[in-house]
Amino acid sequence: EDKVVQSPLSLVVHEGDTVTLNCSYEVTNFRSLLWYKQEKKAPTFLFMLTSSGIEKKSGRLSSILDKKELSSILNITATQTGDSAIYLCAATHPSYNTDKLIFGTGTRLQVFP
Amino acid sequence: DADVTQTPRNRITKTGKRIMLECSQTKGHDRMYWYRQDPGLGLRLIYYSFDVKDINKGEISDGYSVSRQAQAKFSLSLESAIPNQTALYFCATSEPTSGRTQGQFFGPGTRLTVL
Numbered sequence: 001e002d003k004v005v006q007s008p009l010s011l012v013v014h015e016g017d018t019v020t021l022n023c024s025y026e027v028t029n030f031r032s033l034l035w036y037k038q039e040k041k042a043p044t045f046l047f048m049l050t051s052s053g054i055e056k057k058s059g060r061l062s063s064i065l066d067k068k069e070l071s072s073i074l075n076i077t078a079t080q081t082g083d084s085a086i087y088l089c090a091a092t093h094p095s096y097n098t099d100k101l102i103f104g105t106g107t108r109l110q111v112f113p
Numbered sequence: 114d115a116d117v118t119q120t121p122r123n124r125i126t127k128t129g130k131r132i133m134l135e136c137s138q139t140k141g142h143d144r145m146y147w148y149r150q151d152p153g154l155g156l157r158l159i160y161y162s163f164d165v166k167d168i169n170k171g172e173i174s175d176g177y178s179v180s181r182q183a184q185a186k187f188s189l190s191l192e193s194a195i196p197n198q199t200a201l202y203f204c205a206t207s208e209p210t211s212g213r214t215q216g217q218f219f220g221p222g223t224r225l226t227v228l
Binding site for chain 1: 117153154155156157158161171201203216217218219220221222
C-alpha cells in the first residue's frame, strides 16, 4: 500500500531557530514530492521536487529530495511566528493520466516569540 | 476574488440528512478533486474529475457522490450523513501541465459536523 510518513508530528521552537521536517514515502511509480503549508485552512503550495539532490529554495525555506532514501526534508531557517502552520508533504504517482496526491499526516510547527 | 471557492464554509447537520458541498473555480482548470481531512490522517481523496464527462473514485468514496455540472463546478453530496463524516472538506483543482510544476490549488475548506 502506498504511504507517506512525516516526522515529527509536532514541533515547538522559538523564533530564530532552524527546523528540519522529514517526509518519507513508499509509492509505486513515484513521480514527484510536494510540500504544502497549511495555516488556518487551505494548503498552499511550497515546492515540487522531482529530481534527487537538487535543492529548491524560497526565502528561508528550502527542500531537497533523496530518491535513494525515499525521503525529503524541508528546512526553515531563522523561524518566525508566521511560520507556525501544519506542513504537509504529498507524493504523486501517475494514475489515469493525472498525478494523484498521497498525503502524509503533516507536521504541526509552532514558533513562539 | 479567490480562485477556488467552497460553499458553505461551515455546516452542522444531523445524522441521515442529505448534504451538498459546492466548489467553484475561476482558474479554468479541467481537473477537480474532493478531499477530506481528519486529525491524524492527513488529506484523503474522495473523488476526482478530469472533465465534465469523467469522474473517478478516490480512496474513500463510500457514502459520497459527486456531480460535475460544468468545467468550473464540482459538487460533493452526502446522501445520508453519518457522524464519522464529520471532517474538513477541501476542493482542489489542477491542470495537466501546471499540476506537474505547481501541484493542486486548494479551496478554503468546508467544516462539516454531523451530529
